[in-house]
Amino acid sequence: MKKNGVKMIKINSKNVDVFYGKKQALFNINLDIEENQVTALIGPSGCGKSTFLRCLNRMNDVIDICRVKGQIIINDFDINDKSCDVVRLREKIGMVFQKPNPFPKTIYENISYGPTIHGMAQSKNEMDEIVENSLKKAALWEEVKDRLHEPGTGLSGGQQQRLCIARAISVKPEVILMDEPCSALDPIATAQIEELIDELKKDHTIIIVTHSMAQAARVSQNTGFFHLGELIEHGSTDKIFKNPENKRTQDYITGRFG
Amino acid sequence: MNKNKEKLLNSRYRAEKRFQFYGKSAIFLALLFLTIFIFKIFSTGYTAFQKTWLIVPVTFDAETMYLDENPSKEDLEDADYFDLALQTMFNLDKSASEKQQNDLKRMVSYFFEREIKRELLNDPSLIGKTKDVYLTASDDLDQVFKGNYPRDLPEDQRRVTDYQLKIFDQLVEQGRVESKFNLSFFTYPDSREAELAGIASSFMGSIFSIVVCLVIAFPVAVLAAIYLEEFAPKNRFTDFIEVNINNLAAVPSIVFGLLGLGILLAVFQLPRSTPLVGGITLSLMTLPTIIIACRASLKAVPPSIREAALAMGASKMQTTMHHTVPLSMPGTLSGTIIGLAQALGETAPLILIGMVAFVNTIPGSPLDPAASLPVQIYIWAESAERGFVEKVSACIMVLLGFLIIMNLFAQIIRHKFEKKWS
Amino acid sequence: MVFFAALTVGPFLKDIGTAMGLEVSAESALAAGGVMGIMIIPFISSLSDDVITSVPQSLRDGSYAMGATKSETIKKVIFPAALPGIVGSILLGVSRAVGETMIVVMASGLAANLTFNPLESTSTITAQIVVILIGDQAFGDPKTQAAFALGMTLFLVTLSLNIFALRVVKKYREKYE
Ligand SMILES: Nc1ncnc2c1ncn2[C@@H]1O[C@H](COP(=O)(O)OP(=O)(O)OP(=O)(O)O)[C@@H](O)[C@H]1O
Ligand SMILES: [Mg+2]
Numbered sequence: 001m002k003k004n005g006v007k008m009i010k011i012n013s014k015n016v017d018v019f020y021g022k023k024q025a026l027f028n029i030n031l032d033i034e035e036n037q038v039t040a041l042i043g044p045s046g047c048g049k050s051t052f053l054r055c056l057n058r059m060n061d062v063i064d065i066c067r068v069k070g071q072i073i074i075n076d077f078d079i080n081d082k083s084c085d086v087v088r089l090r091e092k093i094g095m096v097f098q099k100p101n102p103f104p105k106t107i108y109e110n111i112s113y114g115p116t117i118h119g120m121a122q123s124k125n126e127m128d129e130i131v132e133n134s135l136k137k138a139a140l141w142e143e144v145k146d147r148l149h150e151p152g153t154g155l156s157g158g159q160q161q162r163l164c165i166a167r168a169i170s171v172k173p174e175v176i177l178m179d180e181p182c183s184a185l186d187p188i189a190t191a192q193i194e195e196l197i198d199e200l201k202k203d204h205t206i207i208i209v210t211h212s213m214a215q216a217a218r219v220s221q222n223t224g225f226f227h228l229g230e231l232i233e234h235g236s237t238d239k240i241f242k243n244p245e246n247k248r249t250q251d252y253i254t255g256r257f258g
Numbered sequence: 259m260n261k262n263k264e265k266l267l268n269s270r271y272r273a274e275k276r277f278q279f280y281g282k283s284a285i286f287l288a289l290l291f292l293t294i295f296i297f298k299i300f301s302t303g304y305t306a307f308q309k310t311w312l313i314v315p316v317t318f319d320a321e322t323m324y325l326d327e328n329p330s331k332e333d334l335e336d337a338d339y340f341d342l343a344l345q346t347m348f349n350l351d352k353s354a355s356e357k358q359q360n361d362l363k364r365m366v367s368y369f370f371e372r373e374i375k376r377e378l379l380n381d382p383s384l385i386g387k388t389k390d391v392y393l394t395a396s397d398d399l400d401q402v403f404k405g406n407y408p409r410d411l412p413e414d415q416r417r418v419t420d421y422q423l424k425i426f427d428q429l430v431e432q433g434r435v436e437s438k439f440n441l442s443f444f445t446y447p448d449s450r451e452a453e454l455a456g457i458a459s460s461f462m463g464s465i466f467s468i469v470v471c472l473v474i475a476f477p478v479a480v481l482a483a484i485y486l487e488e489f490a491p492k493n494r495f496t497d498f499i500e501v502n503i504n505n506l507a508a509v510p511s512i513v514f515g516l517l518g519l520g521i522l523l524a525v526f527q528l529p530r531s532t533p534l535v536g537g538i539t540l541s542l543m544t545l546p547t548i549i550i551a552c553r554a555s556l557k558a559v560p561p562s563i564r565e566a567a568l569a570m571g572a573s574k575m576q577t578t579m580h581h582t583v584p585l586s587m588p589g590t591l592s593g594t595i596i597g598l599a600q601a602l603g604e605t606a607p608l609i610l611i612g613m614v615a616f617v618n619t620i621p622g623s624p625l626d627p628a629a630s631l632p633v634q635i636y637i638w639a640e641s642a643e644r645g646f647v648e649k650v651s652a653c654i655m656v657l658l659g660f661l662i663i664m665n666l667f668a669q670i671i672r673h674k675f676e677k678k679w680s
Numbered sequence: 681m682v683f684f685a686a687l688t689v690g691p692f693l694k695d696i697g698t699a700m701g702l703e704v705s706a707e708s709a710l711a712a713g714g715v716m717g718i719m720i721i722p723f724i725s726s727l728s729d730d731v732i733t734s735v736p737q738s739l740r741d742g743s744y745a746m747g748a749t750k751s752e753t754i755k756k757v758i759f760p761a762a763l764p765g766i767v768g769s770i771l772l773g774v775s776r777a778v779g780e781t782m783i784v785v786m787a788s789g790l791a792a793n794l795t796f797n798p799l800e801s802t803s804t805i806t807a808q809i810v811v812i813l814i815g816d817q818a819f820g821d822p823k824t825q826a827a828f829a830l831g832m833t834l835f836l837v838t839l840s841l842n843i844f845a846l847r848v849v850k851k852y853r854e855k856y857e
Contacts, residue, residue, distance in 0.1 A: 059744065059745060062740070062741065086747075087267070088747070089747070090744065090745055090746065094746070097741060097742065099738060101738035103761075104739070104760065104761050105760070113756065114746040114748075117270070117748050117749075118266070119263070167746065168745070168746075171746065270752070273749075274750065274752075277750075278751070288722075294692060298692070504842070504846070505838075505842045508771055508772045508775040508838055508841075510775055510776065510834055510835075511776070512834065513831050513835045516831040600776075
């Protein structure tokens with residue numbers, strides 16, 4: 001989105017290196033993410049897309065051997081700084097994982113989990129509203145409104161993934177990270193989620209990792225291409241797909257890779 | 259609004275701190291108990307690994323032994339060492355009264371005769387000569403020397419007389435009392451005399467029982483688990499069996515002891531007090547543990563592996579035997595070892611099937627009467643003599659050592675060989 | 681194992697009791713319960729540890745990604761998911777320990793008295809069975825039969841405890857899975 005013709009940068013990463021133990025997984029990544037746009041990260045398997053995505057909400061903290069260097073600036077604030085509070089950070093930056101991972105609780109409890117721990121609802125009514133809105137936004141409301149108090153694990157794969165998206169948006173994050181959110185889904189569910197992403201970008205900044213070129217082209221405005229831990233090229237999706245500067249990018253996009 | 263958030267966040271962090279504090283205190287408490295436990299056992303038990311010896315000069319006088327000039331080996335075997343042994347002790351104080359002579363005799367174990375005999379058999383040329391011989395001190399003097407015995411009690415409340423103490427102190431002064439590693443604790447069977455009691459019989463009894471238990475429980479349990487997990491249809495009957503196996507795992511061990519008593523001894527008339535019966539009883543107890551462990555690790559093998567094998571045209575049997583079972587073995591084995599370790603520490607069922615009997619021979623087969631380590635502890639703990647107190651702790655140390663080794667082994671198997679399926 | 685603890689921790693509890701001005705018999709229900717409680721700590725904690733590690737990492741990730749703290753994740757996600765296993769391990773630990781309570785009561789003062797004062801000497805079912813059966817009785821002997829009846833009581837009690845816990849766990853599962 002442009003304000004007075006100037007791109008608004010939401011996330012600004014500078015010289016990011018990531019190591020798993022001795023092995024370096026990301027080399028000097030410099031990538032800016034535009035606000036209220038969808039940015040797609042593409043690249044062959046193992047090139048470090050998920051690793052980069054997990055840097056943005058410090059999920060790599062969970063992995064003992066993982067070390068992150070460099071700066072990632074969100075809202076003028078370096079999230080790798082010691083003073084950064086991960087809990088508050090993750091409240092602002094939601095995440096949807098590759099495999100749906102609903103909690104073994106009811107649908108309602110799955111959605112109300114975030115708002116409860118962050119104290120977002122003062123009353124039961126308010127909470128009901130949050131749950132309903134989140135589910136509506138995730139295009140799941142119609143399917144589950146009569147079974148809110150049944151286990152979330154009882155839903156189909158596509159429904160579970162939308163439940164996870166609803167869970168992520170329930171705390172009104174500024175950024176949503178999605179790691180191959182459609183890899184376990186059928187074309188119809190995929191189309192629903194792509195539609196949803198388009199809808200969500202009004203209120204959220206979205207970064208999506210995908211293996212589907214078509215999907216990247218369909219949903220994203222910006223694209224970054226990773227290869228062997230390096231960011232080879234990034235820019236507007238149109239440009240990357242129509243006339244990439246780098247040969248490797250071109251090869252990958254046209255499917256002539258490796 | 260923002261202020262509220264700040265407040266909430268702070269209280270969440272306080273909750274976090276509290277939670278960590280609870281966790282840490284729980285661990286601290288558990289460690290504290292463990293330390294007390296280990297400390298008490300070690301501090302009372304370590305002295306049992308030392309044994310006190312009196313070094314007494316023995317004059318191998320042929321006449322006292324009623325021996326001829328040139329005795330043959332058999333003569334030496336058959337000779338009467340009792341008088342010689344008695345004389346040796348009396349020589350410690352030539353002016354002793356009859357009552358005091360009795361005290362002198364009681365300063366060593368009743369093995370003193372045998373210890374002197376062994377010395378001569380080792381070196382027949384000693385006849386007519388005098389040599390210093392190591393004699394096992396009586397358990398009371400042993401305790402005195404180790405400092406476990408209250409010397410300042412009035413004499414009539416002590417098991418050591420003043421006279422014995424006097425002679426003993428003289429010996430100490432002359433450097434004739436020595437403390438050495440107590441090998442006999444490991445090589446002697448149980449005895450009524452604390453200074454001669456060892457764990458050899460109960461140790462062998464435990465080994466035999468565990469082997470019997472393993473031989474019976476392992477194959478049965480593994481086969482049952484494989485059948486239930488891989489082949490059995492899912493219906494009410496198998497559900498019922500499953501519930502029952504879980505229940506059996508939680509049944510107090512003494513009930514299995516009753517079962518052993520009521521069926522193995524009463525109906526099948528198997529010999530009482532033997533490791534065979536003990537092992538069978540323990541195997542009843544270990545069976546559910548192994549079945550549960552084996553089933554859990556079979557369950558943990560992802561279905562994709564089975565499907566891959568089946569898709570290659572392997573039969574159900576081949577799939578199970580070639581892929582599923584080998585992959586489940588680490589979990590099964592570690593479960594088995596843990597089950598055996600539990601069985602090794604079990605007391606109650608063995609007492610019921612009579613393995614609590616006093617056995618002063620070392621069993622050579624599972625059909626000989628025997629005790630087991632935990633039962634030995636029980637027997638000694640019930641003895642009133644002070645000499646057994648340290649033995650109890652020492653025996654616990656030996657058993658603990660075994661249990662720790664077994665558990666370590668189970669851990670190693672698990673972490674080395676178990677695959678993590680994500 | 682409980683048995684070794686009884687030999688060492690029992691007297692220790694008694695000392696503590698004395699220090700606090702309480703007359704705690706080393707064979708009392710309190711001491712027996714205390715020893716049991718302490719000795720099943722490793723048992724329960726190692727079993728529960730297994731259960732807790734088997735909760736999939738993706739659930740933890742999901743919770744952390746929502747901005748939950750570690751303790752919130754533990755209390756609200758991991759613990760409920762692991763609860764059935766934890767209940768099972770506690771139950772297993774307790775019923776196993778019951779079988780060893782005899783030793784706690786063994787040393788002396790086998791007072792088969794009915795008391796609700798946890799500080800007084802009492803007996804346990806297990807101890808009674810051993811006391812009755814330790815001699816060589818004939819099988820038809822009423823005493824032997826009494827011991828078997830006691831054993832059956834013990835069995836039934838643990839059985840119903842188990843079935844009860846199974847019910848609880850099942851109900852819980854139905855709700856969450
Ligand atoms: N937990 C981990 N421990 C060690 N190395 C890891 C870990 N996670 C990832 N790696 C390594 O880091 C590199 C990048 O992995 P990453 O998961 O980011 O790849 P990716 O681009 O997301 O691949 P894919 O498209 O297959 O998901 C890989 O070489 C991988 O081996
Ligand atoms: Mg990935």
